[in-house]
Amino acid sequence: MSPDASGAVAPAHDADADRARRALAAVWRIESARIVATLTRFVGDVGQAEDLAQEAMLEALRQWPIDGVPRNGGAWLTAVAKRRAIDGWRRRERLDERYAAMARDLEEQERTASATFWDPDTIDDDVLRLVFVACHPVLSREAQIALTLRIVGGLSSEEIARAFLVPVATIQQRIVRAKKTLAAASVPFEVPEPQDYAERLGSVLSVLYLIFNEGYLPASGEQWVRPDVSGEALRLARVVAGLMPREPEAQSLVALMEFHAARFSTRVARDGTPIPLDQQDRTRWDRAQIERGRAALARADRIGRGRAAYGLQAAIAECHAIAPSAEDTDWARIVLLYEALGRIAPSPVVELNRAVAVAMATGPASALRLVDDLERDGRLAGYPGLPAVRGELLARLGRTNEARGELETAARLTGNERERAALLAKAAALPRSGR
Amino acid sequence: MKYMLIMRATDEGIAAYQDLDFNEVIAAMGAYNESMIKAGVLLAGEGLSDAKEGFVVDFDATPPVVTDGPYAEAKELFNGFWIIGVSSKEEAEEWAKRCPLGPGARLEVRRVNELEDFPQDNEWIQKEAKWREEAEGRLGAASE
Structure with a gap:
């Protein structure tokens, strides 16, 4: 120089x-x-x-x-x-x-x-207010996500854009617009009133879970260059759970994310083909992370207000995480947990997952009846998971011709190339001689 | 990415530490740990008891030789660690610098290996890939 x-x-x-x-x-x-x-x-x-x-x-x-x-x-x-x-x-x-x-x-x-610059009496409460404002219902979901990652998570606009595979300008516009919307609606810098609290908390947690899933369920083959958006969502969930130690659902969301993240490295083959749960190499699941999940779920349970939607999903994920193999899983308990989840948070996807658990607990015939009900109900029309599960059940019942048709339908419906290839391979492997 | 913060201290450092008010030391360390928990980055951490209670297994000889107490040649004793999950080396550095330690103490900061760090042409990694292909073939056959 x-x-x-x-x-x-x-x-x-x-x-x-x-x-x-x-x-x-x-x-x-x-x-x-x-x-x-x-x-x-x-x-x-x-x-x-x-x-x-x-x-x-x-x-x-x-x-x-x-x-x-x-x-x-x-x-x-x-x-x-x-x-x-x-x-x-x-x-x-x-x-x-x-x-x-x-x-x-x-x-x-x-x-x-x-180092003790922040006012210890107010800073945690102020950060909590900030979290609620960033996820305020006057904002669109996209705006809530961008603003949460920007100001609570501390990501740059470039990092958020890369995580969501959209142009940087789009993220910048979302943030500018979000700030204007908050001002236009005169959103106060406050924790919600008791009558709104549950709903607003739900909004915060679902924003975090959406961010987590963005990294967990990569829609394209570019996931390897994307920043660790799921890791960031998990970190933010820990922050939020720390700010509201008396909210079981906040602790449960941490648990759910820990259990899912513990299986991250085993859910996709190196060529990008998704590996289903029953074929994942369980020796590579992150045991320390599973223990952190169990500790978080235990914290949620200790609060003593029972399990709600995230608590039940975390409990299901825990059953999988601690099972030595797919066969050696407490499927009967998973069926019960899905039944409870279906009652408090009814969803056809939950019903479909329940059917898969029923197949493992009591066999494919009773599961097929549940799936057939779902098909008649029509809410999952166009969802590739429905024919994929139906095809699997039919194959296990020896109805291979019907199974092949369902798997091919699922392959047509999925947007994921690797998943399509896996479904077609499974269909092609079925014997022609079956019913 | 994960980093391990490895705490080391010289004899002088440990002696200086013992002159400090124990409660203050505990409070400062507790506040440091709490700040990392609140930030959602602390994954694990433990403090180690006196090195005199430990022992060393030395592999220079076969079978290995076991000696009581700290490693005789060590100038710095390893006496605790943290594992943090962060987004960059600089973030790990920022957390390390906040640790309430004094003269005679050091933190060695090392990145924890992840799966991608292992060479993909490694024999065991290849074996595993092959095994998986075979396993998938078997499962395909089982559904017939």
């Missing part, structure tokens, strides 16, 4: 800039929720708070490569953003005593900034 011959300040070396950028991304990942929550409390509006945080990030990109990464990056960003807010107020209105007092407080905070 030779000094700039012109005598002007040399631009920071690329390596310094890169190091600063990466450090900033790490700080944002860890602190975004607390930064935006603190700023929202300060300015009263999530959208404005996020804008201020963005400005502070740009300032960091300019200063950190030159001055070095500050010891407490989160405090640095918050202080810069607050100063910007005060500057904005000063420009708009005559400086009065209120702003002067805020500026003095800010300077005092900057002087004493340390």
Whole structure:
């Protein structure tokens, strides 16, 4: 690095800039929720708070490569953003005593900034408010997801775009629009009132579960270059469960995600073909992660309010996770859990899964009756899982010609190339001589 | 990705630690652990008891030689670890730097191997792929 011959300040070396950028991304990942929550409390509006945080990030990109990464990056960003807010107020209105007092407080905070920068009495509550605002029902599902990942999860717009396989501009527009919608609806920075709490909590948890499933059920072959979006959803679910330790469904969602994630590495063959549960190599399931799931489900149960939809799904996933093999699974218990789930959260997909469990517990004939009922009911028309399961049951009953037809129908309906190939291979392997 | 934060301390570091108020040390470490739990990144972590209670199994000889107490040549004792799930090396570094340790202590930060880290041409990985193909063939046959 030779000094700039012109005598002007040399631009920071690329390596310094890169190091600063990466450090900033790490700080944002860890602190975004607390930064935006603190700023929202300060300015009263999530959208404005996020804008201020963005400005502070740009300032960091300019200063950190030159001055070095500050010891407490989160405090640095918050202080810069607050100063910007005060500057904005000063420009708009005559400086009065209120702003002067805020500026003095800010300077005092900057002087004493340390690892315990956040106000311990309010920060957790503020982060919880932020989570509820990001998943507010005035926002579309896409907007809730983008905003949650951006401000609670601390992902960049580029990372969110890559995770959802959409252009960066689309994500940026969703976030801008979400912030405007929150302002237009005057959404308060508050935890919901008791009468709305259950529904709003449901919205938060389903946003997290949708994000998780985006990574869990890759729709295309590009999953290997995508960021670990399921891992991020699991981390956020742990954060939310920590913020509401008395909510069994929040703990249960963590458990459900842990159980699913424990099987991640075994659910797809290297060529991309999905491997069904009964053929997965159970020795490669992540035992430590399964134990974390069981601990989370035990925490949910200890609260003593019973199991709701996520609790029942987690309990089903636990049965699979602890079974030594598909045959050695407590299918009778899984049937009961699906029955309970079907009553509190009726869904034809749950009925179909129940039929699969019945087939394992008591045989294909009784399961086929359930599947036939589902087919008549028509709600799953066009869903490839229905003919796939029906074909499997028919094959096990020796009705191979009918089975082949069902498997071929399933292959036509699925959007996943690998799954199509697997279904056709299964159909082709059936003997021609059957009924 | 997962990283392991491995805590090491020299004798001087351990001695300095023992001069500190035990309750303060516990409180600082507890707050550190809690911050990682709240952030959803802490996957595992344990502190180890006095190295004098441990023993060393040395494979220089066959059969291996067992010696009581810490490894005689070790200048730094390994006395605890954390495993965290993070999105980048820098994030692991940021968490490591927040650990409430003092002079004489170090954290070695190492990435935990994931399945993709193993060479795909490895004999055992290939065997497993072959075994799986065979298993799938068998299951196909079983449904006839």
